[in-house]
Amino acid sequence: MRRTDVRDGGDDDVEAVLDELYALPPSEFVTRREERAAAARTARRADDARRIHAARRPTLAAWAANLLRRSRPDEAERFLELGRALREAHATLDPSGLKELSAQRRRIVSELSRQAAGLAREAGHPLSGAVQRDVEATLRAVLADPEAADVWATGRVESTLTPPSDFPAGAATAERPARKASRTPARAPSESARKKDEPAERRAERQRRLAEARKAAREAEERLRDRRTEREDAEAALRRARGHRRDAEERVSALEEQLRKGRAELERAEREQGEAGKRHRTAADTVARAQREAEEAAREVERAEKGAR
Template structure:
């Protein structure tokens, strides 16, 4: 059932309702009434939400790294200075931009062109995943219905749910695992320990960002290779089509020539029959004339 819903939420929105009804009917026919009811209750996602779902399902490893990057960024943003925040913000923008372009390409491959407003909603969703643990959990479920809105600031949270798994709801009263506020009169050792922890968080966040960027570069290279291969295939297809068109034109001309030859043959046969009839008539007249001459010659004698 989970696999059925996962497949449904990666169906382009234009075909969502038809696919939903087909899957629901199949479940009902198989006697799974509750599953059919659950399938029919599924809401059609917006184009941006569908593209985000498609990205998660099509690139599971890259999506996992993106969720890990969000966790590292949320930890780091709680304790970084202005310079560190600026550095991580730049990395965040690059990763979000690259991932949104990749999602747009996946959408195009699936036959859907993303408009500029839809692309903006997609980027907002990815920013929300990085900044908000609840948004990360929603995206990790792979069944977004609408685009997500990023918060005004980063929110701490626990480790995000793995891509494709069902998010676990937070229990009321559960607090995030953020560092406790500094106590008044903290010792130098405690302050040094906090600074060391902040540096470790920053290092993890930077490493996660670099890993995500490297993964994106590799994916872009593979995508470029696939695009080049697709272009070569299209060129071969176009060449084959041109050759087929030339052969079809030759065949058309041969058929036309054949029809003309058949017509000429029919005319020649008609002329031949007419000539044969004329010859037979001429021979009959000649015989009659010869017989008449012989008759006249015998009478004169």
């Protein structure tokens, strides 16, 4: 992300600084926040400095959720649309319709949380099981709560978002109201009786919303299948790359061993050459000395012969 200086003025600069801060890993957040706040104070922008300084460092789970929002913008927008459709469906559908959608919702949240964990791992900050469950809770909250959806849409989640308790998380929750109603003293009207009492327009609206929610869920599942295929392809490519790396490392190790042996042989050859050079110089000195002695002896013989005459 482009670094933004708050000296140029305007709320857009502060928004860009906040975007920059919440894109950083939590370990870097506070240092950069203080740098940006100090720059704002130096530029005599006290309100901006206070706003920047008030930004809270996100938890690791919140950072991972923000990372997912920024790294998968198109998929995140579709997830937000799905949340709007599911909230409308929750307001109008009967328990059987909610039960059908809840299983699809769980699969979508689980897959997106795995994507967030993968992105965090690639960024050098792997998530523990507990942290990944916090990411899942935040994603469930985004589907269930419009305020949580608005926070996540900005990419500035600070801590784990909690889904509302009245938004069913699964089939058991969706069925609970029906079982409770069956225990009431007064006999509740049957589903078919309620439908007969509903105006035709209301029934048509319920069916339309159910169809839209089912369509959104089907499309989300199709995207998940595509993402899984992409992930499988990426994992296969990663396995191939790791194999190539191992082969290259083995070749490098073999070459390094050959180089080590070659250097050892070179050192031995240099030592042998040095020793041979010393012997050669010694022998040459000995020969030269013997040559001088022979020449001197020959001259002595020659002088002796002249004296004998």
